[in-house]
Structure formats: structure tokens, C-alpha cells
Amino acid sequence: MDTCERYDLEGDVVVIGGSGAAVSAALAAAEVGAKVILLSKGKVGRSGNAIISTANISMDGESAYRMGEKRADRRITPKKIFEGIVTNSFFLSEQYHAAAFAENCGRAVKDFIETGRRIGERFIFIPPSGWITSGRAIGRINRYRLRSTESVTFLEDVMVTDILTVRNRAAGVLGVELKSGRLILAKARAVIVASGGFQPFSFKCTSSDTTGDGLAMALRAGAGLSDMEFQLFLPGVLVQPLNHRGSIFPFLWYVGGFATPDILDEKGRRIIDSYERSILEKSLASKWFKLIHAYYWARAQGPLYFDFGSVKRMKYLVSVVRENILLKLMTGERWRYQGEDFRDLHEMVKRGERWKVSMSSEYSMGGILVERNMETSVEGLFACGEAASGFFGAFRGERALTEVLIEGEIAGREAARFAMGSSFAEPGREWLAERINMIAVGKGKEAQMPDYFEMSAELERLADYGFGALRREETMREALDGVRKVREALDMAAYRGVKPGYDTLFIERVRVENLAICLEAGLLSALKRRESRGMHMRSDYEEVDNENFLYRSVVSLREDGRIELSRKKPDCSVIEPPSGREAGIIDYIRRYP
Amino acid sequence: MKVYLFRWNPRTEEKPRYDTYDMDLNSYLGRREATLLELLGLIARYYDHSLSFLNHSNCNRGVCKRCMVRLNGKVVLACNEVVSEGMEIRVEPVNATRVVRDLVTEGL
Numbered sequence: 023m024d025t026c027e028r029y030d031l032e033g034d035v036v037v038i039g040g041s042g043a044a045v046s047a048a049l050a051a052a053e054v055g056a057k058v059i060l061l062s063k064g065k066v067g068r069s070g071n072a073i074i075s076t077a078n079i080s081m082d083g084e085s086a087y088r089m090g091e092k093r094a095d096r097r098i099t100p101k102k103i104f105e106g107i108v109t110n111s112f113f114l115s116e117q118y119h120a121a122a123f124a125e126n127c128g129r130a131v132k133d134f135i136e137t138g139r140r141i142g143e144r145f146i147f148i149p150p151s152g153w154i155t156s157g158r159a160i161g162r163i164n165r166y167r168l169r170s171t172e173s174v175t176f177l178e179d180v181m182v183t184d185i186l187t188v189r190n191r192a193a194g195v196l197g198v199e200l201k202s203g204r205l206i207l208a209k210a211r212a213v214i215v216a217s218g219g220f221q222p223f224s225f226k227c228t229s230s231d232t233t234g235d236g237l238a239m240a241l242r243a244g245a246g247l248s249d250m251e252f253q254l255f256l257p258g259v260l261v262q263p264l265n266h267r268g269s270i271f272p273f274l275w276y277v278g279g280f281a282t283p284d285i286l287d288e289k290g291r292r293i294i295d296s297y298e299r300s301i302l303e304k305s306l307a308s309k310w311f312k313l314i315h316a317y318y319w320a321r322a323q324g325p326l327y328f329d330f331g332s333v334k335r336m337k338y339l340v341s342v343v344r345e346n347i348l349l350k351l352m353t354g355e356r357w358r359y360q361g362e363d364f365r366d367l368h369e370m371v372k373r374g375e376r377w378k379v380s381m382s383s384e385y386s387m388g389g390i391l392v393e394r395n396m397e398t399s400v401e402g403l404f405a406c407g408e409a410a411s412g413f414f415g416a417f418r419g420e421r422a423l424t425e426v427l428i429e430g431e432i433a434g435r436e437a438a439r440f441a442m443g444s445s446f447a448e449p450g451r452e453w454l455a456e457r458i459n460m461i462a463v464g465k466g467k468e469a470q471m472p473d474y475f476e477m478s479a480e481l482e483r484l485a486d487y488g489f490g491a492l493r494r495e496e497t498m499r500e501a502l503d504g505v506r507k508v509r510e511a512l513d514m515a516a517y518r519g520v521k522p523g524y525d526t527l528f529i530e531r532v533r534v535e536n537l538a539i540c541l542e543a544g545l546l547s548a549l550k551r552r553e554s555r556g557m558h559m560r561s562d563y564e565e566v567d568n569e570n571f572l573y574r575s576v577v578s579l580r581e582d583g584r585i586e587l588s589r590k591k592p593d594c595s596v597i598e599p600p601s602g603r604e605a606g607i608i609d610y611i612r613r614y615p
Numbered sequence: 616m617k618v619y620l621f622r623w624n625p626r627t628e629e630k631p632r633y634d635t636y637d638m639d640l641n642s643y644l645g646r647r648e649a650t651l652l653e654l655l656g657l658i659a660r661y662y663d664h665s666l667s668f669l670n671h672s673n674c675n676r677g678v679c680k681r682c683m684v685r686l687n688g689k690v691v692l693a694c695n696e697v698v699s700e701g702m703e704i705r706v707e708p709v710n711a712t713r714v715v716r717d718l719v720t721e722g723l
Contacts, residue, residue, distance in 0.1 A: 064672025068679040158678055181671060200671055201715045230673040264648050265695045268675055361677020362695055475660035523626055523716040524667040526659055 026198075026462055026522050028205040033059040033175065034441040035434070036195050036208045038182045038236055039216035041070030042423060043407025045164045046430025047214045047437070052173035056438035059208050060168070060176040061197055063217065063231055067165030070218055071228050071384070071408075072423060073157040074360055076274060077352075079135070079424045080152030085128030089135070095150030100124035105597065109614040110309055111415025112556045112566065113599035114249065114574055116592050118394050119413045123421075123428050130427040138163045146351050156353045157360060160423065180206055182235065183532055184457055185213055185243040185403065188447040192243070192402035196457055200529065203522035205462060207454075211441035212402040214433050215240050216426075219386025219408040220540040222485035227259045227268045227382040233533045234540035236409040240390045241539060245398035246576045248411040248590065249388035250540065251548035251558045254418055255381040255491045257315035261325055262378040263366060271359055271367065272328050272379045277311060278348070280341035283328040286376070293322045301608055309419025310611050313557065317607055319381055320491035320559055327376040342368055381491055385422060387414040387557065388544065391576055391590070396433035402440055402447075406433035412574070415592070416556020459519075466516025474517075474530045477508055481537055484508075489545055494562040495552075502545040509538050513583060539585075546587055547575035554607050566604040616640060616700050620658065620666075621707040624716050631711070636662055640700055647700040651693035652682055655706070655718070667717040668693070683709050684718050 035051045037044050040062025048060045062069060082103055086094035104124040108115050135145050135153060143163055145153040168174060182197035186209075194209035220234025241247050258273030260266045276282070285293050294302065297318055305314035319326065330338060346356045357365050367377060390398055390405035392412060397404050406429035413425055449457075488501020512535055520528040553567035554560050573589040580586050604610040616638055623631035636658055640649050643657050652673065659666040669681050675694045682693040685707040698704055708714050713721040 064679070065681070068681065069672045069674075073678050074674045074676045161678075179672070201719065201721065226675070229675065229679075230670060264646075264650060265697050267650065361674075361680070361692070473664075475664065479660070523624055524669070524719040526667050526670065527664045529671050530659075530664075 026203040026205055026520060028207060028458070029199070030207045030209070031059060031175070032209045033057045034210060035059070035212045035214060035437050036061065036210040037214045037216055037434075038195065039070070039218065039407070039409070040064055040066040040178065041072045041216075041218065041407070041426070042160065042164055043409070043426035043430040044214075044216035045168045046427050047216050047406055047434035048174045048176075049167060049171060050431045050434025051214070051438035052171050054435055054438035054442065056173070056441055058174040059210065060174055061180040061182050061195065061206065061208065062176065062178045063181050063235070065178050066168055066176060067161035069229065069231055071232060072164070073161040074229060075157050075160070075423060076154070076270065077157045077160050077423065078148065078152050078154045078420065079131050080421060081128040081131040081424070082124070083151045085132065086147075086151040089132060091147045093147065093149050098151045100128075103127065106309060106419070107413070107421070108597055110417050110419045112417060112610065113572060113594065114415030114555070114592050116394075116412040117596045118593050121596065122432065123413065123425060126428045126431070127424050130431065131424055134163065134427055137167060141166050144352060144354070146348070154352060158353070177206065181529065181532065182217075182239065183461060185215075185239045186449050186454070186457070187243050187400060187403075188449050190244055190400055191447045192400055193447040193449050196461065198461060198520050198528070201524055203520050203525060205458065205520075207458070209446060211444050211446055212404065212437040214437050215390060215403070215405040215409045216407050216430060216433070217409050219389060220537060221383050221386070222481055222489065222537050222541045222544070223383050224482040224486050225259070225261070225268070225380060225382050227256060227270055227384050234536045235532070236405070237389055238536035238539045240398060240400075240403065240405060241543070241577070241579050243403060244400045244579075245403055245405075246391035246578045247388065247543050248391040248574045248576045249415065249547070250544040250577060251551055251575060252387035252416050252556055253383045253489070253544070254312065254385035254387060254557055255316045255320070256312060256384040257319045257381050258379055259382040260377060261380050263370070266362060266364070266367070268382065269360070269362060270384070271364055272377055274359070275345070277306075278345070280345055281330065281333045281338045283330045284332055286327045286329050287322050288324045293318055293326065296321070298608055300612060304611065308615075312419065313417050313607065314611065316381060316491055316557065317559060326379050328379055329376045330371045331374065338371060385418060387411065387416065387418055388547070395436040396429060397436060397440070402437070402444070404433040404437045406430050412592075416558060462519045464517045464519040468516065468518040470516040471518065472511060472515045474527060474534050477511070477534045478530060478537075480508060481505065481534065481541060485541055489541065489548065491557070491559060493548055493558070493560050495549070498545055498549045502542065502549060505538055505542045505545060508534075509542060512538060542585055543577040546577060546585055550575060550587055556607075559607060564606045566607060566610045568600050568602055572599055616698065617703040618654070618658070619705040621711070622666075622717050623714050625714055631714075633705075634663070648697050649699075651684070651686060651691065651696040651698055651706070654698055655693060667715070667719045669719050669723065681723055683723055685709055
């Protein structure tokens, strides 16, 4: 029989993930003196969503000025940054997280940029106080950072499937090395989940890593998930041409201040005409950009088009030149953004053709519920970056790449301190053997396995139907029923153990299980929130209702496998949240800078 | 369209083979074109769940380069290579001497 080997290792801290948050956490833990094991589902520096992001990082103006950027706006104080995060979050951000960010972003970003420049990466200053580089550069810098220390052992292409616990205390993880099928048992005193968010929809602008593994594992281990109803929809993702399907290039073109296209619906109507005048200007030059456009795009029927018909030819050509200057500065190459050559899009414009665009979910504001020190309710289990929640609340304007640096640092340091001061929790032998069997041997008869690919497609269909950018009671309820059916079927289903060599079916099954649990958590939280707030937009409840819904939704897993919902008040010790109701999201935005 | 696909599990099979798939893209996608990565996903979903292609950590934007395969002998990134109805294609691993399984190789 073709069975798998097992590889055991032991460290003080295990970090799950391979992008910015994971690397920052691993380095911070190593600095405190911990022996760290990092397990990454993909290749460090070539996986996760950071490498395909807009790749901007930012700090306060004074710190930027001190880095020699004379154009830095010193009025962007840590206090302003703090207020920006909290108001963007619709007051669901834990204010202690936002304060830690505002206080530390200057130092953390400076370190990151200096490390990057040392290995020849480019950072272009963008006023008032940020820099842009390429996703590739972010990846290379993270890889370099990780390799610069010997206290971190890292294994790649390892899909962690379980967090081991003993009496509500983290004890290590179990996973599979995907190319060999070898089982990995990593015992540790503390575990940090830094494996990103979840993306359940069919139309994607994210990496295929984004399956909510860390969230689902943490939930199964006993931690809570929070803010799961808030997915960030990015307006301006290419649907066609097909070779660029899922690219955020149109978004970047639009916010980059290049020749502005008309955004038309299928009937040729300019959707800008449906925008409230007062909000139009704000949409361009502010951190509200994504939310304002998402609000109107979600209400337009069908796909949208970037149409350059009314743009003067010369103006367009000048924009193309400017775009290429920026690309050259960012990456050293012209025409190419991320890994793609976009000359064909410009050719389309020349021929009078339009870019077909839509919205796509790029980020999960929700994630694992953590305390101030990034620890979960499970002792020794920590989370940071996109996998954690509590920082961006209902809406994130920007700063995702900066946030991971700071949260990673805190999680790494705190996990290491915890680990160094405690002994190993030894999982019971029988219990461990059972967990291992579930991966290596499977359950039931192989011939009776359901079609996991079909289930995966069903989940995407349900997410599109009920969990999209504009929601209402009926469709959410239907989608929730559907997801519960999938989860019940999964509970009953037979599956076989992982096979040596790359096992596509095993990967698909784990993906389905994790996405299903995240989607159920998201839908349940969304259903109970009978208001609109940030990226949770409802056509049946348009009001922002601070009287009844200024809380964070928390889900936890009951013994019987059902998901339970509770509420948590966010920390509002610095800025008092608004009271009463706003007529809608746009009215809320109007009140804040 | 017609797809000749390299298949090999070096642990259990002595030598590689080519499986042939006659596919009507339109019936699955409602369009006559697909990226090569989408096409491989369709084959795994509708024809053979055991097909291995690197799918756990793809950026889909040509950055990570992990979906690299040979299309009619030429090395391409499956994520932004478009194939369409009427084509006859041969899909193989980048390096047939380092096959883990089917299109997945060591070193990528």
C-alpha cells in the first residue's frame, strides 16, 4: 500500500504562514530567544496575497520626513492615523490595536524599507507619508528577512491541517508536506496563526492560498472568530480580457490619477451619475475610495466597463507614459505590472474597446479573535495579520501590509515570552493517534467519497448568491441553509488518507472544509447584523444603526459542531463612538474626513 | 478542443502516459476560451480527481510562477495563458525528469 511517512519536530513557537505577518512573527519570536518553526503552505516570498497586492506601506508624516522625504506631510500624526483607522472601521476597531499601530508604524516601516533597500529593492515615495513598491519586492524582502536568522527553521509547501491542544492549551500542529505527502508533527509551547484570510467567491483576485485554513483550525481548536461578515470588495478587477482575469490593474489605473474613464453599465449609463455629488470628490482622494465605489457598484446591475471613448487621445497617451515611468521606478520594467504585460489593454483602448470590470473580494477584515497581546482564548495560541481580527473592523481603507508588520511583531514577541516561561503540553497518545489517522488513513470507504470538487463549486455559488457586496435577509438565509447542508454532508462523508506525491483531492477536501466553516461563520454574523456597516451592505437594512449594532460578532464552535454567535463590545476608550442612527453608509462617510 | 495531458505517478507507474480529453469549454464555462489553469481545474473536476497540478498556492497573476508547465513544448505560465475551442494542445511538466506527479515537479 502507498502510505505516507511522518516527520516529527519540536520548537518553542510554531508559526503557520509564509507572508509578512508570519515572517515578522517568526523574527520577533526568535529575537526573544525562542526556537521557531515556520510552516508555510506555499513558498515564502512567493505565496499569499502580499505579492499580488498594490504593495504600499505607510507611516506618520514626521517619521517619513525624518527618513529624508521632504515632501512628507507632517500633519499626518500618529493621532490622525489612529482616528483614521477607527472611523474607517465604523468604530469596530479595538482602539488599543489601533493605538499600537499608530505608535509603531514609523519604526516598523522604516526597518522594512531599510532592509529592502539593502537588497536593492525600490520604494517610491507617495505623499503624504507612504511608499509604493512591487508585490514581488515585498516577497523577496520577506524571504530575505526570514533567511537572515538561524533561529527559525522553515518548511515550505506544508499545509497545516490541525492545531493540537491539551486542555485548552496549544501544543503544536499537524500538517502535510504537499509534494511528498509526508505528515508533519510539530510540537511547540506556543502556536501563531499568520496564514491570511478567506475568499469564498467564484470570481477571485486573490491567491489560491486564501482558503481560511488558519481561521477554521483556530475555531476547531477552541478560539473565537470575529467580524466575519466583513469582506473587503475591491472595485476595479478585470473580468475580460481573459488572460488578465482577476487583475486589479483597472483599480490601480483609477486611483493612480491616470486618464479617468467613464464607468458604464451594460446599457451604457455612466454609473458616476448615480453617485451623490457631495461624495464624488471624496471618493477619489481618500481612504474611503473602495467603500464609496463598492457602495454604488453593488447597486449597479451586471458587469461594468471602463470606457475611454470620451478621453482625449493625447491625454490617454500621456497617462500611458506616466504609468510606465511609475512602473519603471517601481519594478525596473516598463509595461509590466505584477507578472503581466498590459500592452494588450492599451491596444484595446486604441481600438475603441472597453475593459470589462467587476468587484472582487480581496481581504477579510474578520478573523481570529485576539486580545491586546494577540493571544486567543486558547492559551498559547496567537494570531496576527489578516488571519486575526479586531483592527480594521467593518472597513479597511489601506495599511494591510503595514498592519502585518506590527501585529506580527507583537504576536511573535508575546508567543515567545509565553513559550519560554512554560513547559510542553503533551497531547494524549490515543487522541494524537486518532488525529493522525484522520489525515493518514481517512474515514469510511474510498468508493463512497462525495465529489469534493462539486462541493467546492457549490460553496462558491452560495457565497456569490448570499454573501456578496449587497446583501438581504432572504438570500443570506438560503445561502446559510445551503452551507449548513454542505457542512453536514462533510461531517458524514467518507474520505481517504493523504497519498504520497501531490494529492489534489486531499487539498481540495481541506479547502472545502475550511471555506465552508468560514462561510457559515460569515453568513451567520451577516444575518444577525440587521443594519449596514462598512463593507456589510444590506438592501433591506440601509441604516448604520449604532444603537443596536455597535458590537463585534463573535462565533465559536459548540461540541456538536454547530456554530454559535455572541457579541463583543470593542474597546472605545480613546474616541467615543457615535450614537443613534445614520440613514446609510454614505451619510456616515460624509461625517468623517 | 482536444487536450493531450502528460500523466505520471513515478511512485507507482513505470512510465508516463498521455491521456486525451475532448472538451467543450462552452458547456462548462459559457465561453469558448479559458486560461490553461482553468482548463486543468476543469479536467480535475469533471474528468479525473487524481490529476495533479500545482494548485494550493497560485497567485494567478504571473508573479509566483508556480503554475509553470509546457504547452505544446513551450514553457508557459498556466495562469495567464489562454486556450480556446478548436485548439489541439499538449500539456506537460516543465521538467519530466523531476516529476512529483503529473504536472507537479520538484524545484517549482
